[in-house]
Amino acid sequence: MSYRELATRPVLAWSAVTVAGRLPVAMAPLALVFLVRERPGGYSLGAVLAAAYVLGEIVAAPVLGLRLNAERARPQLVAGLAVGAAGFAGLGLVPGAHPAVLAALALLAGAGPAAVPGGLRALLTSLVPERAVTQAMSMESVLTFGIWAAAPALATGLALGVDPAVPLLLMGVLMGLSVAGLWALPPGWQQEAREDGTTLRRALLRVWPVYVLGAASLTLLALAELILPALLEQRGIGIGWAGPLLAGFSIGSAVGAFVYGLRGHWPGPLAVQSLLLVLAVASGVALVALLPWTAAIAVALVAAGLLQAPAMLTRNLALRQLLPPSALAAGYSVMYAAVGAGYAASGTLAGGLLKVVAPSTAILCGVALTVLLTAVAAVGERRLLREAPEAQEAASGTTSEAASETASEAFPADADVRNVRR
Numbered sequence: 001m002s003y004r005e006l007a008t009r010p011v012l013a014w015s016a017v018t019v020a021g022r023l024p025v026a027m028a029p030l031a032l033v034f035l036v037r038e039r040p041g042g043y044s045l046g047a048v049l050a051a052a053y054v055l056g057e058i059v060a061a062p063v064l065g066l067r068l069n070a071e072r073a074r075p076q077l078v079a080g081l082a083v084g085a086a087g088f089a090g091l092g093l094v095p096g097a098h099p100a101v102l103a104a105l106a107l108l109a110g111a112g113p114a115a116v117p118g119g120l121r122a123l124l125t126s127l128v129p130e131r132a133v134t135q136a137m138s139m140e141s142v143l144t145f146g147i148w149a150a151a152p153a154l155a156t157g158l159a160l161g162v163d164p165a166v167p168l169l170l171m172g173v174l175m176g177l178s179v180a181g182l183w184a185l186p187p188g189w190q191q192e193a194r195e196d197g198t199t200l201r202r203a204l205l206r207v208w209p210v211y212v213l214g215a216a217s218l219t220l221l222a223l224a225e226l227i228l229p230a231l232l233e234q235r236g237i238g239i240g241w242a243g244p245l246l247a248g249f250s251i252g253s254a255v256g257a258f259v260y261g262l263r264g265h266w267p268g269p270l271a272v273q274s275l276l277l278v279l280a281v282a283s284g285v286a287l288v289a290l291l292p293w294t295a296a297i298a299v300a301l302v303a304a305g306l307l308q309a310p311a312m313l314t315r316n317l318a319l320r321q322l323l324p325p326s327a328l329a330a331g332y333s334v335m336y337a338a339v340g341a342g343y344a345a346s347g348t349l350a351g352g353l354l355k356v357v358a359p360s361t362a363i364l365c366g367v368a369l370t371v372l373l374t375a376v377a378a379v380g381e382r383r384l385l386r387e388a389p390e391a392q393e394a395a396s397g398t399t400s401e402a403a404s405e406t407a408s409e410a411f412p413a414d415a416d417v418r419n420v421r422r
Contacts, residue, residue, distance in 0.1 A: 003261065006139055010127045013184040018120055018143060021081060021113065021178035024088055024171030026151035028053050031167040032106060034159035035095050045099055051344070052103045056110025058340045064115035065333020066200065070122070070326065073188040077119050081179045083112025089172030092165040113175065118332030121316070125328075126189035137316055138261025141309045142254045149250035152243070200327050204334055207322045209380030214315045214335050215342030216373035217278050220285050221308065222346035223366040224249055224301060228288075230359040237294050245294075245301055252305025260310040270318045271381045275374065277311035280304075282370050289363035312339075322384070342373075 032053060033046030068076055087109025091102060121140065128136045158166045229242045260266070266273060284304030288297050319331045346366055353362035 003135055003139065003258075005132065006128065006136060008127070010185065011124070011136070011139075013181065014120065014124055014127060015139075015143060017178050017181035017185065018140070019147060020174045020181060021116060021120070022144065022147050023151060023154075024084070024175050025113070026148045027155040027167055027171055028088075028106075028109065030152055030155045031159065031171065032091070034155065034164045035091060035168060036102070036164075038164070039096075045102075048099070049102055049106045052106040053110040054340055054344050056107040056112075057114045058337045058344065060111035060114035061118070061333045061337035061340070062204075062330070065118050065330040065336075066204075068115060068119050068122075068329045068333075069188065070329065071188040073119050073123070073329070074182055074185075077116055078179050078182055080113040080116050081175050081182075084109050084116075085172045085175035085179065087112060087172075088168050088175060092168030092172060095165045095168075114336070115329075115333045117336050118329050118334075121332045122329040123185060123189050125320075126186070133320065134265070134313075134317065135261045137313055138257045141257030141313055142261075145250050145254040145257065145305075145309060149247055149254070152246075200330060203323055203327045204331055207319065207331070207384065209377040209384055210315055210318050210322065211335055211338035212373055212380065213274055213278060213377035214312065215338045215345075216370045216377060217281065217308065217311045217315070218339040218342040219346035219366060219370045219373070220278075220281050220304070222343045223285055223350060223363050224288065224304070226347050227350050227354070227359050227363050227366075230354060231289065231363065234359045235292055235294075235297075237297075241294060245298055248298055249301045249305040249308075252302040253309040256306035257309035257313060259306075260313055270314045270321065271378075274311060274314040274318065275378050275381075277307050277314065278370070278374050281307045281311055282367050282374070285370075286364060286367045289360040289367070346370075 029050040032049040033043065036042045036045045036049065039045060064076070064080065087105050087107075090105045091109065094101065094105075121137070124136055124140060125133050155167045158170065225246060228245060232238065232241055281304045284300050284307070287300040288304070291297050291300060315335065316332065319335065320328060323331045346369070349369065350362050350366055353365055357365070
């Protein structure tokens with residue numbers, strides 16, 4: 001299936017809702033810093049607010065994701081986006097409030113819509129036929145990296161050119177528009193079977209290697225974004241190059257996602273693809289730390305970006321293989337939390353290392369952490385894939401012993417076919 005076939009009214013409506021809902025998320029950290037930078041200790045307070053926002057996302061995503069109702073997800077998505085819109089609008093309306101109030105609003109803005117990305121991804125894959133899932137998720141990645149490329153410039157331009165509160169107010173309005181846009185989409189998505197809470201949690205915990213590798217991938221993005229300005233100063237390169245270089249990384253990621261989706265199936269298991277892609281991105285980021293020329297750093301960042309998006313895509317596709325259909329929305333939400341945790345952990349490590357080592361050394365230490373996480377994930381995923389055939393065989397034996405009428409009611413035939421393929 002080609003990308004042209006994705007140009008349907010439901011998918012286009014989904015894209016509009018996604019842009020309106022995710023652009024505020026991409027703008028948030030930088031907008032929070034600009035909101036308070038003119039206050040005493042402004043940059044430190046901005047970092048605290050950004051940390052509170054990310055903490056809200058990390059904690060709330062798995063909790064809310066587990067509670068998503070597949071067939072009637074719209075009210076939950078509406079509530080989450082409305083809470084986020086209120087949090088952003090509150091920050092924009094009371095920028096001079098006590099730091100504790102601002103931190104609470106930032107936490108609320110991050111926590112409210114934390115399960116929305118997972119729910120929207122599950123909804124997207126329900127809008128297209130099974131054969132088009134790779135293209136649909138590639139299109140989502142292109143859209144996401146385009147948003148992340150535009151967000152810093154938009155937040156900076158509005159904060160410095162108009163008023164520091166304007167980006168937050170705009171973010172509240174955009175998230176409110178995404179609430180209205182949800183009524184142009186189906187109320188939910190179909191799922192073949194339901195699991196109780198205990199079974200669902202076990203299914204999500206069983207695929208922990210997927211989350212670890214996703215977190216490893218985002219540690220590299222944090223290294224590229226957070227240490228690059230300091231690295232440029234170390235190399236004697238104008239710090240103004242940081243913006244164009246990071247834009248090149250984002251553009252490379254968008255191109256990589258598009259190219260990956262052009263081909264419905266790539267050689268090798270998804271687990272192997274993910275492993276090789278993350279290691280290749282790590283190599284590119286390591287080259288950024290070692291190369292002394294601006295042009296060489298730019299080439300290394302673009303090359304790393306080209307592979308970053310496929311690395312994340314293969315992780316999300318792997319979840320579709322390893323999780324039952326009813327657990328996918330929760331799985332995507334846990335992945336969202338995991339990559340956020342990876343980004344936050346890498347940023348914290350980088351900030352601490354910059355106090356005692358050179359920026360290039362800090363990047364290499366971060367790359368070493370990524371390689372360690374990748375190795376842990378590879379060992380865990382190898383065991384996971386080895387156990388999968390045994391679990392399928394046991395499930396097959398149990399089904400054959402059950403009464404055929406009961407089995408047909410609990411596990412429809414088309415679900416059995418999909419489960420075997422997974």
